[in-house]
Amino acid sequence: MNRLAGKVALITGTGVGMGRAAALLFAAEGATVVGCDLNPETSAETVRLVRDAGGMMTSKAPVDLSSYEATQLWVDEAAATHGGIDVLYNNASLPVVGPWDELTVEGWHTGIRNELDLVFYACKVAWPHLVARGGGSIINVASIASIRGAAFFQQAAHGAAKGGVLSFTYHLAAAGGPHRIRANAIMPGLIRTPSTEFLFSSPDAPGSMLATANPLGRVGTADDVAKLAAFLASDDAWYINAAAIPVDGGQSVIE
Numbered sequence: 661m662n663r664l665a666g667k668v669a670l671i672t673g674t675g676v677g678m679g680r681a682a683a684l685l686f687a688a689e690g691a692t693v694v695g696c697d698l699n700p701e702t703s704a705e706t707v708r709l710v711r712d713a714g715g716m717m718t719s720k721a722p723v724d725l726s727s728y729e730a731t732q733l734w735v736d737e738a739a740a741t742h743g744g745i746d747v748l749y750n751n752a753s754l755p756v757v758g759p760w761d762e763l764t765v766e767g768w769h770t771g772i773r774n775e776l777d778l779v780f781y782a783c784k785v786a787w788p789h790l791v792a793r794g795g796g797s798i799i800n801v802a803s804i805a806s807i808r809g810a811a812f813f814q815q816a817a818h819g820a821a822k823g824g825v826l827s828f829t830y831h832l833a834a835a836g837g838p839h840r841i842r843a844n845a846i847m848p849g850l851i852r853t854p855s856t857e858f859l860f861s862s863p864d865a866p867g868s869m870l871a872t873a874n875p876l877g878r879v880g881t882a883d884d885v886a887k888l889a890a891f892l893a894s895d896d897a898w899y900i901n902a903a904a905i906p907v908d909g910g911q912s913v914i915e
């Protein structure tokens with residue numbers, strides 16, 4: 661424990677799911693967590709949970725990260741309040757899913773804006789703060805859908821956006837080396853969170869079937885992802901850079 665003591669960690673989308681799990685774990689590891697979310701109620705609830713557990717966290721909501729100006733304000737305020745930042749964990753996204761040939765042009769752009777543009781915005785505004793700090797860790801949530809198609813549930817716009825997140829991460833890592841800024845991507849498989857709950861509505865639903873087929877016999881949890889994120893944020897991961905790490909029980913490569 662305390663692997664993140666003294667670090668200021670910005671986490672996006674801390675209202676529910678993996679963002680909430682990460683806020684709880686990062687704070688338990690000693691980080692000062694700065695969250696944000698679209699939803700003020702869930703955002704405040706996460707802060708309460710973290711503080712009840714003895715952790716340090718503030719959060720701002722509503723913040724719409726698909727707005728460059730709103731993102732800049734959130735990041736600059738956090739850096740000014742805490743004297744800098746050490747970690748940016750780009751967790752938030754609002755996917756557009758469904759058959760690609762039913763997607764409208766507007767729907768496509770909405771998906772890219774809410775899954776890829778927001779990662780670019782947060783990295784762009786956090787970068788000067790990380791450079792000024794002498795280094796740090798950027799963790800971007802991509803997806804197994806970044807690297808392969810999904811038949812169980814069509815999600816081409818989501819996959820394309822997450823493919824962009826993955827590729828962007830590699831380029832960030834290349835640019836960040838001289839500044840001691842590491843950039844890594846997490847690629848979750850199916851993780852049971854509020855946004856995927858509808859996939860578990862019955863034993864025959866796609867999520868339930870995937871759980872049965874998984875080499876480890878279940879789908880992932882938000883905590884499974886948070887544990888990897890906490891490692892990547894820590895100095896234990898000092899030589900881990902430009903990695904894209906699946907959290908999927910091995911499902912994506914084991915038939």
Ligand SMILES: NC(=O)c1ccc[n+]([C@@H]2O[C@H](COP(=O)([O-])OP(=O)(O)OC[C@H]3O[C@@H](n4cnc5c(N)ncnc54)[C@H](O)[C@@H]3O)[C@@H](O)[C@H]2O)c1
Nearest residue numbers: 673675676677678697698724725752753803850851853855
């Ligand atoms: N759940 C899965 O199976 C799965 C699989 C692969 C990748 N992912 C990715 O993991 C990350 C977390 O997923 P989750 O299931 O916990 O998601 P979730 O939908 O349960 O939670 C996302 C949180 O981000 C917030 N958010 C969304 N857009 C925002 C915006 N524009 N500005 C501010 N806040 C915003 C939401 O309000 C919500 O609190 C996402 O990037 C998602 O695409 C999820």
